[in-house]
Amino acid sequence: xxxxxxxxxxxxxxxxxxxxxxxxxxxLFSHLFAISPEPHEDVNYIPTYCEVCFWNCGAVAAVVNGKxxxxxxxxxxxxxxxxxxxxxxxxxxxxxxxxxxxxxMIRTGERGDGKYREASWDEALNYAAEKxxxxxxxxxxESVAFMMHGGITTHLMNLGKAFGSPNFGFPxxxxxxxxxxxxxxxxxxxxxxxxxxxxxANSRVIVFFGTHLGENMHNSQxxxxxxxxxxxxxxIVVDPRFSTAAGKADHWLPxxxxxxxxxxxxxxxxxxxxxxxxxEYVDKYTAGFDELKESVxxxxxxxxxxxxxxxxDIIVETARELGRYAPSVCVHPGRFTAWHGNDxxxxxxxxxxxxxxxTWGRExxxxxxxxxxxxxxxxxxxxxxxxxxxxxxxHAFAQPQLMQAVRRxxxxxxxxxxxxxxVAGTNILRAVPNPxxxxxxxxxxxxxIAIDIRPLDTAMMADVILPECxxxxxxxxxxxDRGVSLSVGIRQPxxxxxxxxxxxxxxxxxxxxxxxxxxxxxxxxxxxHIKKECAAMNIxxxxxxxxxxxxxPGTDNPYITNENQPVFKTPxxxxxxxxxxxxxxxxxxxxxxxxxxxxxxxWFRLLSGRSPVHSFSRTANNQKLFELFExxxxxxxxxxxxxxxxxxGQNIIxxxxxxxxxxxxxxxxxxxxxxxxxxMVHGFGAKSRLLSRAYxxxxxxxxxxxxxxxxxxxxxxxxxxxxxxxxxx
Amino acid sequence: MSKxxxxxxxxxxxxxxxxxxxxxxxxxxxxxHFRTRVIQEVEGEFPKLRMELxxxxxxxxxxxxxxxNCPTGASYKDKENGMVLLxxxxxxxxxxxxxSCPYDARYIxxxxxxxxxxxxxxxxxxxGKEPACVxxxxxxxxxxxxxxDPESEVSLLLREHHHEVLKPAAGTEPNVYYINRILKx
Ligand code: SF4
Ligand code: SF4
Ligand code: SF4
Numbered sequence: 001x002x003x004x005x006x007x008x009x010x011x012x013x014x015x016x017x018x019x020x021x022x023x024x025x026x027x028l029f030s031h032l033f034a035i036s037p038e039p040h041e042d043v044n045y046i047p048t049y050c051e052v053c054f055w056n057c058g059a060v061a062a063v064v065n066g067k068x069x070x071x072x073x074x075x076x077x078x079x080x081x082x083x084x085x086x087x088x089x090x091x092x093x094x095x096x097x098x099x100x101x102x103x104x105m106i107r108t109g110e111r112g113d114g115k116y117r118e119a120s121w122d123e124a125l126n127y128a129a130e131k132x133x134x135x136x137x138x139x140x141x142e143s144v145a146f147m148m149h150g151g152i153t154t155h156l157m158n159l160g161k162a163f164g165s166p167n168f169g170f171p172x173x174x175x176x177x178x179x180x181x182x183x184x185x186x187x188x189x190x191x192x193x194x195x196x197x198x199x200x201a202n203s204r205v206i207v208f209f210g211t212h213l214g215e216n217m218h219n220s221q222x223x224x225x226x227x228x229x230x231x232x233x234x235x236i237v238v239d240p241r242f243s244t245a246a247g248k249a250d251h252w253l254p255x256x257x258x259x260x261x262x263x264x265x266x267x268x269x270x271x272x273x274x275x276x277x278x279x280e281y282v283d284k285y286t287a288g289f290d291e292l293k294e295s296v297x298x299x300x301x302x303x304x305x306x307x308x309x310x311x312x313d314i315i316v317e318t319a320r321e322l323g324r325y326a327p328s329v330c331v332h333p334g335r336f337t338a339w340h341g342n343d344x345x346x347x348x349x350x351x352x353x354x355x356x357x358x359t360w361g362r363e364x365x366x367x368x369x370x371x372x373x374x375x376x377x378x379x380x381x382x383x384x385x386x387x388x389x390x391x392x393x394x395h396a397f398a399q400p401q402l403m404q405a406v407r408r409x410x411x412x413x414x415x416x417x418x419x420x421x422x423v424a425g426t427n428i429l430r431a432v433p434n435p436x437x438x439x440x441x442x443x444x445x446x447x448x449i450a451i452d453i454r455p456l457d458t459a460m461m462a463d464v465i466l467p468e469c470x471x472x473x474x475x476x477x478x479x480x481d482r483g484v485s486l487s488v489g490i491r492q493p494x495x496x497x498x499x500x501x502x503x504x505x506x507x508x509x510x511x512x513x514x515x516x517x518x519x520x521x522x523x524x525x526x527x528x529h530i531k532k533e534c535a536a537m538n539i540x541x542x543x544x545x546x547x548x549x550x551x552x553p554g555t556d557n558p559y560i561t562n563e564n565q566p567v568f569k570t571p572x573x574x575x576x577x578x579x580x581x582x583x584x585x586x587x588x589x590x591x592x593x594x595x596x597x598x599x600x601x602x603w604f605r606l607l608s609g610r611s612p613v614h615s616f617s618r619t620a621n622n623q624k625l626f627e628l629f630e631x632x633x634x635x636x637x638x639x640x641x642x643x644x645x646x647x648x649g650q651n652i653i654x655x656x657x658x659x660x661x662x663x664x665x666x667x668x669x670x671x672x673x674x675x676x677x678x679x680m681v682h683g684f685g686a687k688s689r690l691l692s693r694a695y696x697x698x699x700x701x702x703x704x705x706x707x708x709x710x711x712x713x714x715x716x717x718x719x720x721x722x723x724x725x726x727x728x729x
Numbered sequence: 730m731s732k733x734x735x736x737x738x739x740x741x742x743x744x745x746x747x748x749x750x751x752x753x754x755x756x757x758x759x760x761x762h763f764r765t766r767v768i769q770e771v772e773g774e775f776p777k778l779r780m781e782l783x784x785x786x787x788x789x790x791x792x793x794x795x796x797x798n799c800p801t802g803a804s805y806k807d808k809e810n811g812m813v814l815l816x817x818x819x820x821x822x823x824x825x826x827x828x829s830c831p832y833d834a835r836y837i838x839x840x841x842x843x844x845x846x847x848x849x850x851x852x853x854x855x856x857g858k859e860p861a862c863v864x865x866x867x868x869x870x871x872x873x874x875x876x877x878d879p880e881s882e883v884s885l886l887l888r889e890h891h892h893e894v895l896k897p898a899a900g901t902e903p904n905v906y907y908i909n910r911i912l913k914x
Contacts, residue, residue, distance in 0.1 A: 032864075034755075034853040070754050073865065083865045089750035214743045219867065226741045226868035242771065244744050247780025254776045612745040624753065627761055628746055637775065671775045 028546060032072040032082075033062045041065050046494040047074050047548025049479055051151050051471035052087040052094060053615040054172070055079055055195070056479050057219050058549045059088060061472060061494035068092050068472060068495060077549040078220060078483045079195065085217035086613045086625065093624035094453070094470050095498070099692050101455055101467035102499035111443060112461050114689065119464075121502065121510070128464050129514030131447045132163070135419045141165045142387045143419040144447075145406045149426035151491065152451065152468065152504035154477040156424050159508045161382040162520035166389035167418065169403035171431035174710075174717050179337040182397045182714035183347030186579045187355065189569030192333050192366055193482055195220060199558070200332075201227040203364040204325035205234045208332050209260050209350065210339070214244040216610040218335070220483075234325070236318055238263060241607065241635065241679050242672035251318055256309040257605050257677050257720065258340050258596040264349035265593055266304035267319040269296040271356060276323025278358030285566065286355055288578025288590070295590040307595065326357035328364030341709025341718030344397070345591040348579070352591070355575045361566045367558035368566060370486040374537050374552075380520060387416060396585045398715035403432050404708075405715070410441040420447035424468070424504065427456040430617040430683060433705035433719050436660075451507055454621060455690035467501040474503035475526040478533060479549075486555035488537065490530065490544050587713055596721070598676070603723040604636075605677040606654070608701040617683035620694035631698030633668040635679040636726070641669040644726065651729035654678075654699070656722055658706045664729045665699035678724065731875040732811035733789070733849055733904070735863070736883045736892070740909035742782040742870035744769055748862035755850060755861035762836045764847040765862055772912055781911040784871060786862075787834040787847035788895065788903030789813045795826035795835065804844070811904060812851055817843045831899040849873070876904075 029045035037043045043064050050057045050071075058077020062069045071091045073080035080088070104124030109115025119127070135143050141164030148156045149172055160168060173181075181191045192198070200206055201224040214222060229235070229248055237249040238260060246252040255263060271277050272293050282289050301319075305312040322329055331354045337343050359365025392398050393405035410418040421428075421442070429435040435457075442448055442461050450462035459465055468474075472494050479489035497503065509521040523529040534541040544550055557564045570576045583589040599605055611632075613625045620626065634652060646652065648669040654662040663685045673679055684698030709718040744767055752758065752765050765786040772779050793813050796804045803819035804826050806812075820843035827835045827844065835846040850860035858864070863873045874883035883906075886892075890908040897903075 031858070034850070034856045034858055036852075083867055084747060084751070085867060086746040086750045089747055089754055089865060092754065214745070217745050217747075217867070222743055222745065222867055223869075226743055226870070230738070230741050230869070242775075242778050242780070244780075244782075247771070247778075247782070248740075248743075252776065252778070612743075613750075623760065624750055628749065639775075670771075671773065671778055672771060674775070 029060045032060060032075070033070060035062055035064065035069065037064060046492065047490070047546070048472065048494055049077070049489045049491045049548070050080070050084065050088045050091060051491070052091055052619060053217070054150060055219050056489070057084060057088055058489055059084055059091065060548065063494050066495060068095060074548045076547055077489060078481055078485070078487055080219055081223060083219065083223065085219050085222075086628065087217065087615055087619060088219070090619075090622055090624035091472060093622035094619070095472050095495070097454070097622060099455065099621055099690055100453060100499065101459070101465060101501065103467060104500070105465040107463045111448070111463070112439070114460055116465065121500065124464050124466060125510050125514055128449050128466070129511055131463075132420060132515060135446055136163070139417055139419055140387065142167060142385055143417055144422065145169060145391075145410070145418050145420070146422045147171070147403060147406070147426055147428060148424045151471060151474075151476040152424045152508070155505045155508035156422065156451075158380070158520055159512050159517070160422070161380075162512060162517035163515055164383050164385055166385040166387070166400065167391050167406060168389075168401055169391060169406040170401040171403050171426055171428070173399060173401040174403055174715050175338050175431055175433070175719070176336050178398065178714040179343030179711055179716035180333050180335070180347045183344050183351050184333065186397070186581055187348060187351035187570070187576055188360060190369070193369065195483065196333060196335065197367045197369065197483075198224070198330050198332055199364050199367045200224040200330050202328065203228055203233050203330040204328040205236065205321055206330045206332065207236045207238070207322070208245050209238045209334060211237070211239070211245055211332060211334060212243060212336065212609040213332070214248070215612055217612045234321060236321070240674045240677050243609070251314065253310050253314065253318070254674055256307070256598075256674070257607070258598070259308040261342070261346050261349050261591060261593050262299065262304045262307035263310065263315065264346075264353055265296050265299040265591065266301050266315055267322065268292070268349070268353055268356065269299045270301065270316060270319035271323050272296065274320070274323065276320065276326070277356040278326055281327070281358035282356055285568070285575050286577050287572040287574040288576060292352065292577045292590055295592070299593065307593070322357060327359045327362035329354075329357050329359055330365055331357070331359065338716045339718050339720045340596050341711050341721060342594065342596070343711045343716040343718055344713035345588065348591045352577050355577060360575065361560035363559055367484060368560070368564070370482050370484070370555040371557060372482075372486060373555065374480065374486065376533070376536055382520075390415065390418070393710065393715050395710065395712060395715035396587070397713050402715045403428070404710065404717055407432065407438060407441045410444055411437070420445055420449070422449045422451070423458055423462070424451035427458045427617045429457045429461070430700065430702050433702050433708045433717060435700070435703055436706070451504065453501070454618070455688050456617065457687045460688045460690065466507050467499070468504050468507065469497035469501035473497040473501070475505065475530060478530060481549075484556045484558050486552040487549050488539060488544065489549040492527075492545060582713070599723040603725050605720060606656075606701065606704055606722045606724050607677050607679040607720055608682040609679065611681045614681070614683055617686065620683060620686060620697065621691040623693065626693045632681040632684040633666045634699070635668050635670050635673045637673050637675040638669050638671050640675045641667065646726065646728070653727045653729045654704055654724040655727060656704045656706060656724050660704060660706055662704055662724075663696075663699040678726070730809060730877060732877045733854065733873065734811075734876045734883055735786070735849070735905045736872040736886045737784050737905065737907050738870045738872065738886070738909055739782060739907055739911060741868040742767065742784060743868045744782045745867045747865045747867050748784065748871060751861040751865040752847075755853070756848070758845070759838055759840055762838070764845070770912055779911055783907070785832065785895070786905060787813060788832055788901065788905045789849060791902035791904065792900060794829040794831070794901060798825045798829040800825060810851075810854070812849050814848055814851060815844060815846070817841070820844050831896050831901060
């Protein structure tokens with residue numbers, strides 16, 4: 001019997017309320033699909049969570065005779081809410097990509113020349129472990145660094161710590177979220193989480209700075225954004241480029257790149273001087289208001305107009321709109337925040353703006369974290385490394401996860417040598433600016449181990465390649481979702497691994513056994529481990545495998561009430577408009593404006609972003625996504641293009657300040673961008689010939705980023721500081 | 730009797746293309762061919778710009794030239810539910826329908842040689858489910874339902890909103906309606 005939309009909602013709210021869903025497997029998910037099996041066909045509907053990007057949306061696979069026929073969103077999951085984005089819908093394109101890594105390989109030629117021989121798992125793992133052990137004996141375990149992204153993170157972190165290394169590189173930190181995490185921690189004593197706890201579905205005004213939300217499909221968050229569009233929230237988008245979000249905006253502010261802080265400081269000044277801030281909230285919850293008020297006095301709308309290239313009256317009008325609708329205002333904290341090298345202070349401005357509007361813990365602003373009744377299994381205790389991590393770099397507030405610091409130390413061997421990299425699920429040659437430097441570092445290594453699903457450029461530099469299976473073929477750590485309510489989700493195989501690929505947990509465990517740290521992997525299968533965790537957390541494992549995601553009743557407390565007061569883990573216990581911790585370390589305790597360098601005539605600032613149908617450089621070879629977006633193009637302002645005689649679709653080449661040339665890329669002549677910058681989608685220009693579709697398509701933005709400015713506070717690598725000129729190809 | 734229509738709320742579309750990929754997976758659409766698309770159009774001059782995101786698919790026209798021009802009777806209008814559908818075994822691949830459709834909604838499936846296009850996922854609708862593109866629509870921009878039912882969401886939306894169809898001058902009487910339209914069609 002078909003289940004109606006109303007039933008859908010009923011089950012979803014039952015799940016949300018924590019009511020045990022007592023439906024048979026078939027009833028649970030079969031209503032999502034319209035599969036009419038032949039009598040001899042065997043159909044299963046299996047929930048798991050997606051990994052085509054890190055949003056980890058709950059998905060359900062319809063498996064017919066052992067083949068995944070279709071994926072749908074799991075209606076009981078908070079990140080998909082029954083809907084997958086284009087990439088999630090194309091998950092089968094990851095699974096059945098004929099270019100996948102199929103068996104372990106050991107390098108026979110020189111690094112990077114692509115010559116490998118097939119090896120058995122035993123041989124490849126022994127090879128990797130012997131070399132790691134040799135390096136450990138000679139230089140110490142700290143000389144092996146681990147880099148990762150995605151589902152394998154839990155397993156590889158476990159291996160790295162057990163091995164005794166403190167050196168980890170996360171491109172998702174320094175090349176993405178670091179500035180925001182540090183700024184919110186300094187201001188509120190906590191980050192806004194991932195997914196960000198933005199209450200956009202209820203906002204009256206939403207402000208985006210240079211966002212690619214909408215072009216970057218953070219599924220549930222984009223759904224919330226479209227809810228806001230549907231309810232006619234006011235949208236303000238500050239971006240040098242007319243992005244998709246800008247196309248939806250009531251106010252598009254095409255700001256001069258790098259001047260965002262000038263606009264924000266002027267907004268703060270207007271909001272304070274016109275008394276538009278939330279006085280009661282500011283008195284009760286914040287520290288340093290008077291200093292802030294004094295400090296921003298100089299930032300007048302007229303001054304900001306000159307810096308930002310925006311009309312002063314628009315600056316005033318938008319500031320008043322923020323004030324009028326406060327606290328139901330979401331000034332989005334952003335996610336990819338590695339822009340100009342002063343990123344922590346820019347993020348501080350966003351945090352402060354939100355604070356004086358009273359938005360933290362308020363409907364339509366940023367909701368409060370869930371209560372967390374999860375007991376959880378006891379954690380491991382790892383050996384204490386004898387030498388400190390080098391991955392913090394010289395940055396006062398950075399976490400020791402900076403990829404560029406690992407790379408630098410690999411090249412300089414200062415303060416001690418890094419001799420091996422274990423890279424899993426991240427394409428370092430794309431993810432970190434200036435791949436030439438990454439190659440220089442790789443050439444210094446005694447060992448590069450790659451664990452990957454696809455023959456991406458970085459994997460094809462490795463000495464030994466260990467093929468991981470896709471998310472549809474393995475277990476991974478439980479997904480603990482701290483959205484409005486607490487929930488737990490499971491990733492479980494929906495089909496057996498194809499070829500000789502293996503689950504990441506198995507690879508790490510087997511390496512661990514051979515490295516003499518097998519005791520840190522106290523399970524035969526990862527499923528055993530998940531079962532134990534579920535028992536510790538009081539979750540019915542069998543139910544979880546059938547439902548996919550389980551909510552905890554009574555864990556939500558999104559907004560401030562008399563009974564529900566926010567806690568700020570800052571030195572003052574308040575929201576620090578004036579940051580005492582920044583002051584102690586000699587940084588400006590209240591953000592001050594500094595003009596950044598602008599390109600000379602004939603040069604353009606290079607901006608890069610996202611396509612809604614691709615995840616970084618990972619999915620370029622997925623046929624189902626490739627056919628929608630085969631390669632990136634260079635956005636160039638129409639007037640500029642006309643004056644240079646560049647036609648739409650013409651092949652061009654970019655040359656940067658260090659004379660590095662890009663691959664050939666097609667020009668997109670458009671009104672949608674300022675005349676002082678150019679833009680392309682990140683993740684293209686693959687060099688690996690084994691990627692039959694992606695190879696040689698489009699241009700690589702990271703290669704042009706020979707300059708980046710690391711933020712002294714957080715280590716965020718500002719990447720929007722590279723200038724290029726344009727040549728006809 | 731029902732009459733199925735789709736309402737496209739253009740304000741809510743975010744151009745994510747989830748609909749396109751879901752449609753292809755649901756209906757085994759061949760590589761490089763599509764039953765639906767999302768067009769992005771921008772008008773104006775920097776910095777005064779307007780953007781439209783517009784989903785397009787077969788309009789299941791009430792006055793369908795593809796049906797009138799089909800020499801074999803393969804293309805037909807279903808009287809029970811208003812859908813314009815195709816009997817694959819009757820199609821000879823002559824392309825008369827493709828030539829006569831003003832909306833570029835059809836293609837020849839190169840694997841089998843017959844014409845194909847959006848069916849409103851009639852196989853799903855028959856089982857009480859929404860079309861695949863509607864089910865996965867991230868923005869809830871695509872809304873599907875029975876216009877004969879005055880209480881349906883589509884009826885409600887069309888009562889409350891000014892709506893348009895594409896190329897009304899073609900006289901095809903489309904059943905895909907656009908609300909919150911931004912640019913002039
Ligand atoms: S946002 Fe899309 S790709 Fe990312 S996890 Fe969700 S469905 Fe998968
Ligand atoms: S849109 Fe084209 S294919 Fe669809 S019914 Fe109308 S004329 Fe026929
Ligand atoms: S899925 Fe919905 S929001 Fe996304 S492009 Fe299609 S119609 Fe637009």
